[in-house]
Amino acid sequence: MLLTSYRLGNLTLPNRLVMAPMTRARAVDGKPTASTATYYAQRATAGLIVTEGVHPNAVGQAGPFMPGVHTAEQVEAWRVVTDAVHANGGRIFAQLMHGGRIGHPDVAGHHPVGPSAIAARTEVFTAAGVVPAPVPRALSSAEVQDQVRAFGDAARCAVEAGFDGVELHGANGYLIQQFLSSSANQRGDAYGGSIAGRIRFAVEAAQAAVDAIGADRVGIRLSPGGKVQDIVEEDVPALYGELLKALPDMAYIHLLATADDEVLMGLRKAWPTAFILNPGGQIGPHAGTREQGERWLANGADLISYGRAYIGNPDLVERFRLGLPLVDAGRETWFQTEAGYVDYPSYQH
Numbered sequence: 001m002l003l004t005s006y007r008l009g010n011l012t013l014p015n016r017l018v019m020a021p022m023t024r025a026r027a028v029d030g031k032p033t034a035s036t037a038t039y040y041a042q043r044a045t046a047g048l049i050v051t052e053g054v055h056p057n058a059v060g061q062a063g064p065f066m067p068g069v070h071t072a073e074q075v076e077a078w079r080v081v082t083d084a085v086h087a088n089g090g091r092i093f094a095q096l097m098h099g100g101r102i103g104h105p106d107v108a109g110h111h112p113v114g115p116s117a118i119a120a121r122t123e124v125f126t127a128a129g130v131v132p133a134p135v136p137r138a139l140s141s142a143e144v145q146d147q148v149r150a151f152g153d154a155a156r157c158a159v160e161a162g163f164d165g166v167e168l169h170g171a172n173g174y175l176i177q178q179f180l181s182s183s184a185n186q187r188g189d190a191y192g193g194s195i196a197g198r199i200r201f202a203v204e205a206a207q208a209a210v211d212a213i214g215a216d217r218v219g220i221r222l223s224p225g226g227k228v229q230d231i232v233e234e235d236v237p238a239l240y241g242e243l244l245k246a247l248p249d250m251a252y253i254h255l256l257a258t259a260d261d262e263v264l265m266g267l268r269k270a271w272p273t274a275f276i277l278n279p280g281g282q283i284g285p286h287a288g289t290r291e292q293g294e295r296w297l298a299n300g301a302d303l304i305s306y307g308r309a310y311i312g313n314p315d316l317v318e319r320f321r322l323g324l325p326l327v328d329a330g331r332e333t334w335f336q337t338e339a340g341y342v343d344y345p346s347y348q349h
């Protein structure tokens, strides 16, 4: 099943493997480099590539050496990447990731913002090392609207840069999930409190992206019940059930396996368009496997995303096709290093 084609929005994917978004922290001045183009082009046989998290505005930058997609220079730099992927026959979405309270003034040049002035009890990356997450500045109601608009504007920039679409990062404790969370979001206005309030930011951000570039080109990533970056969510089935009902018509949802199978299956049944499942979850002990992917396709998922397996195996599709062994890429080159980025070859027969 993994190796059968699938129609996603306006795109025909030659297989059901999605390269999961992975921050690799190798941008220079907020821009992808020639190596970034090589890296993604090497992985163009994936049914779909979702890029590393890309900030939609300056205040949304979560960590050092991460790229943005909100200035003319960034759009121009991404154009080189999307051209390289398309030249190799691939398809690529940009992941729009707003860090919210996960960020630092030394990184973004702005004080991080969040739904409420509550720091995440976690550490954040700066160029000088890891430090405790600062207390974010709470967004006013009007400023929340600015952040919603940033997703629409960045979606437009992404299409201008040649991306086939965008994925909103609603997972892993960044801004969108901060609004969903009862711990990070203690607002008294229309964006907090009840479930209807806590899902409002996600719904409006998705709507802004859909209005900007069309439903066929927008997806959202979610980690129901995921706890990383100090997130607490109550009544996960109800929260995500209501969210899925309220989201605009769009190309896909991309779920991490952060809830039990029953909850994930319920969300599958409730969602009308494409359902991407990431079996590995929030960097679980083992990278997602081919067997897990096949099981989820049999359970009703449409597409399966793989993260870590894509670091060391640019030809993952071919390795699955031929049953070839996989390279296990070491953690020490996940971020920043020159090694471990574009130097993993296809399988040497």
Ligand SMILES: Cc1cc2nc3c(=O)[nH]c(=O)nc-3n(C[C@H](O)[C@H](O)[C@H](O)COP(=O)(O)O)c2cc1C
Pocket: 020, 021, 022, 023, 024, 052, 053, 095, 097, 169, 171, 172, 221, 256, 278, 279, 280, 281, 282, 283, 284, 286, 287, 288, 305, 306, 307, 308, 309, 334, 335
């Ligand atoms: C180095 C690294 C960076 C990651 N960066 C992101 C990111 O920018 N956005 C995101 O949604 N998930 C990110 N993830 C999570 C992956 O997309 C994926 O959910 C996770 O690795 C589990 O899948 P796997 O077992 O196939 O690796 C990252 C994971 C790794 C290993």
